[in-house]
Amino acid sequence: MTDSPLQPPGGALTAAPRAPDPRLRIVRPGALKLRRGGQLDPLEVAFETWGTLDADRANAVLVCHALTGDQYVAGDNPVAGTKAWWPAMVGPGRPIDTNRFFVICANVVGGCMGSSGPVSAGADGAALGLDFPRVTIADMVEAQRALLDHLGIRRLLLVTGGSVGGMQALQWAAAHPDRVIACAPIATAARHSAQNIAFYEVGRQAIARDPDFHGGYYARLKGEVRPSAGLAVARMAAHITYLSEASLEAKFRDPGRRRLDDGLPFRPAAEIESWLDHQGRRFVSRFDACSYLYITRAADDFDLAADHGGELHRAFRDSPVRFCVSSFTSDWHYTPAQNREIARALNAAGARVSYVEIDSDKGHDAFLIDSELRDGQPFAESMRAFVQAAARGAGLA
Amino acid sequence: MSGLRADLAAIAELVPAGARVLDVGCGDGRLLEHLERVRGVEGRGLELSIAGVNACVARGLPVVQGDADRDLAFYPDDAFDLAILSDTIQATQNPRAVLTHLLRIAPRAAVSFPNFGHWRVRWSLVARGRMPVSDALPASWWETRNIHLCTSNDFLDLAEACGGRIGTALVVAGGKVRGPFDPANPLARGLANLTGEHAVFLVERRAR
Structure with a gap:
């Protein structure tokens, strides 16, 4: 950490853990050729599973994690704590019942929780950093496909995910319609809006302009050199877009909480500020700055329509997959309009699609929030209904 | 028939087996499920309420949450063989645009609505001077979602204006389907308009 007049109080930020950790479950299913050139050899995929694969291998569900997620969808992460x-x-x-279904979740390639990524060691044993090749959402999906092949799972009952995980779910259905029965993309987009890209560019610039970035090779330096201040600012900026005005207002409504001034103009003062600072700090203790660059860039690059002659519906022509697209009314990160566009394209392609727009003031993060997922809440019930109908349709009791 | 409301049962009779069907305002999906099971149709729904959408998803039906006024424009030409609009047209902002879209999306549309020409409606207005409240029109005027009520004869004009012609004309009275009647016959038309609580029409697109 260099001394910076903007360094928040509370001491130095802690650095991300370095993979691999013996507690991670990692397979090496051959090499993976990448969409934008280069390859991962060996490909490493870190994953976790819950539930039991049935004798017919017909009850597998793949959950795709979002930008800063990991494979620990239903169990605590022992590595990051x-x-x-x-x-x-x-x-x-x-709704995705681990008593009935075999749930798989894998760390995306480019990530930093055990799968091939910029924290993976190169030939010299040091972290690759920016020597790691560019990866795309399609590459993330192909890595998951390689994992399923390795596990002997031919067909997924369901592939689902929110946000960047929803992009992967869409890519799965577009690239492997014969291997997916049902697909539930949540709060996502078939391509980034200019606004989406703009916000992530702010984050990337905050990282790249951190004096500890060292051109992306910080992990090769002696000591725990990390562009943590930049990564924290990136997280803070992005985090705002995951919440709605109403949910922030509700959290920090009390006017007394707005002034905690210690007299310095740049220290976090109002509670919203110290809360953001906390979010940033918590994040850098578990995430790698280069991974953040790679995954945000992959999300910015994603454009399912462009991959299919500029027409999104062509990505799903004659698709046998059943879809349920969900969005949240107060989500301004991936708006209902962006999700509706996906549903309309699926409709135009003649696919079996449901579109559910959940009335919520929780913003983009609504899909992760327990209160939206309590029994009887519309989001929980529509997901439960969709999963059960898919299982019924697939002949599972 | 299968516990379907009489006007839905009447619509079900108008649906050819194996057709691609869009049910606009499909509610809890009861009709679509019946059509998929009994007629083997390839069904799609459009529904405004989250409760209706979730009920449809639970039945395994593909349904899009949206509304007829806003979302029909996004369905391609001739995407379906038949569009259904049951008990919904009177609640749309722009019935003419909605029916025009239906006849663009599919060559035929089955439309049902509460008939404002029914004698009990007329009686309520003429004798009591009040807006009617009945089984077909259960809500009071200040809380009804119905903003574009019409009579069975009025609808015939709209179908014409939207480039359609009437294939089949039915009414529902006392829970039973009556007809078909000949809408070109003034007497039959007038009688249906007087006795039908609901009107059910199969509108066919005239050659473009």
Whole structure:
């Protein structure tokens, strides 16, 4: 950490853990040729599973994680010391019921929780950093496909995910319609809007302009040199877009909480400021700055229509997959309009698609929030209904 | 028939087996499910309420949450063989645009609505001087979602204006389907308009 007049109080930020950790479950299913050139050889995929694969291998569900997620969808992450990120959706008796389904979640390539990524060691044993090749959403999906091949799973009952995970779910259905029965993209987009790209560019610039970035090779330096201040600012900026005005207002409504001034003009003062600072700090302790660059860039690059002659519906022509697209009314990161566009394209392609727009003031993060996923809440019920109908349609009891 | 409301049962009779069907305002999906099961149709729904959408998803039906006034424009020409609009047209902002879209999306549209020409409606207005409240029109005027009520004869004009002609004309009275009647016959038309609580029309697109 260099001394900076903007360094928040509370001491130095801690650096991300370095993979691999013996507690991670990692397979090496051959090499993976990448969409934008180059390859991952060997490809490493870190994953976790819950539930039991049935004798017919017909009850597999793949959950795709979002930008800063990991494979610990339904169980706590022992490496980062964080909680399961979607326990209200995936677990015993939950909409994706681990008593019935075999749930798989893999760290995306480009990530930093055990799968091939910029923290992976190169030939010289040092972290690759920016020597890691560019990866795309399609590459993330092909890595998951290689994992399924390795596990002997031919067909997924369901592929689902929110946000960047929703992009992967869409890519799965477009690239492998014969291997997916049902697809539930949530709060996502078939391509980034200029606004989406703009916000992530702010984050990337904050990282790249951190004096500790060292051209992306910080992990090769002696000591724990990390562009943590830049990564924290990136997280803070992005985090704002994951919440709605109403949810922030509700959290920090009390006017007394707005002034905690210590007299310095740049220290976090109002509670919203110290809360953001906390979000940033918490994030850098578990995430790698280069991974953030790679995955945001992959999300910015994603354009399912462009991959199919400029027409999104062509990505799903004659698709046998059943879809359920969900969005949230107050989501301004991936708006209902962006999700509706996906549903309309699926409709135009003649696919079996449902579109559910959940009335919520929780913003983009609504899909992760327990209160939206309690039994009886519309989002929980539509997901439960969709998963059950898919299982019924596939002949599972 | 299968516990369907009489006007839905009447519509079901108008649907050819194996057709691609869009049900606009499909509610809890009861009709679509019946059509998929009994007629083997390839069904799609459009529904405004989240409760209706979730009920449809639970039945395994593909349904899009949206509204007829806003979302029909995004369906391609001739995407379906038949469009259904049951008990919904009177609640749309722009019935003419909606029916025009239906006849663009599909060559035929099955439309049902509460008939404002029914004698009990007329009686309520003429004798009591009040807006009618009945089984077909259960809500009071200040809370009804119906903003474009019409009579069975009025609808015939709209179908014409939207480039359609009437294939089949039915009414529902006392829970039973009556007809078909000949809408070109003034007497039959007038009688249907007087006795039908609901009107059910199969509108066919005239050659473009």
